[in-house]
Each structure stands twice: as C-alpha cells, then as structure tokens.
Amino acid sequence: MYQKENQNSFTQKVKSFAQKIPKGKVATYGQLAKLAGSPGGSRAVGMIMSKNDSPKTLPCHRVVSSTGKLTGYAFGGIIHKKEILEKEGVVFINKNTIDLKSALWHP
DNA sequence: AGATTGACCGTGT
DNA sequence: GACACGGCCAATC
Numbered sequence: 001m002y003q004k005e006n007q008n009s010f011t012q013k014v015k016s017f018a019q020k021i022p023k024g025k026v027a028t029y030g031q032l033a034k035l036a037g038s039p040g041g042s043r044a045v046g047m048i049m050s051k052n053d054s055p056k057t058l059p060c061h062r063v064v065s066s067t068g069k070l071t072g073y074a075f076g077g078i079i080h081k082k083e084i085l086e087k088e089g090v091v092f093i094n095k096n097t098i099d100l101k102s103a104l105w106h107p
Numbered sequence: 108a109g110a111t112t113g114a115c116c117g118t119g120t
Numbered sequence: 121g122a123c124a125c126g127g128c129c130a131a132t133c
Contacts, residue, residue, distance in 0.1 A: 028115090051132090
C-alpha cells in the first residue's frame with residue numbers, strides 16, 4: 001500500500017493551509033509552519049510566500065507575523081496587503097499592525 | 108555540495 | 121515598549 005501522503009512537501013502543506021484561512025481572519029507564519037509539520041520553520045514559510053505563484057492560488061495576504069505586524073507582500077507591497085485585509089474585515093490597531101486578538105485564525 | 112538568504116520567533120536587556 | 125542576539129527551517133545561488 002503506497003501510503004504516499006498527498007502533500008508531503010512542506011511547501012505544499014503550507015499552501016494548502018493558507019487557502020484554508022477563512023475570510024476576515026489571519027494566521028501567523030509560525031502557525032502555518034507548525035501545521036505543516038515544522039514548528040520552527042516560520043522563516044521557511046515566509047520564503048514560500050515570497051516565491052509564491054499567484055495571489056489567487058495562495059492568499060498570502062492573510063499571513064502576518066506573530067506580533068500581528070504586516071510584513072512583505074509580493075503583489076503590490078504592504079500597502080496593498082493592508083487594503084485587502086481591511087476589506088476582508090480585519091481590524092487594524094495600527095498602521096501596519098492588525099488585532100490578532102480578534103483576527104487570529106483558529107484552526 | 109556548501110554557503111547564503113529570507114515576508115520569522117522567542118528571549119533578554 | 122524598543123532594540124539586540126541567537127536559533128530554526130527550507131529554498132536559492
């Protein structure tokens with residue numbers, strides 16, 4: 001029995017989870033890394049986002065740092081990212097910081 | 108194959 | 121609360 005897991009690749013898993021993030025919610029890099037199987041692979045997650053294929057297949061705009069601070073966005077920059085999140089219904093406590101207290105995704 | 112990078116995280120001061 | 125340092129992981133040069 002070839003029990004080859006479908007998404008064995010760390011990258012594949014991260015992408016899948018990123019798509020599972022509901023609208024109006026956000027997840028942290030560390031959170032995705034942990035779900036993907038690497039609790040400390042937060043940096044690797046960030047690299048995947050930077051090399052992402054398309055914003056439609058990978059809602060990387062719903063991924064923020066553990067402090068809720070918005071970090072890079074390969075499709076228009078932080079400015080655009082903030083616009084999208086705000087449109088999704090995410091609450092911002094600062095210019096580039098979101099309220100994880102209410103916007104953090106609960107897997 | 109080895110070294111460096113990168114959209115990070117946690118802890119200490 | 122802000123700044124500095126080290127550690128971890130995967131992709132890329």
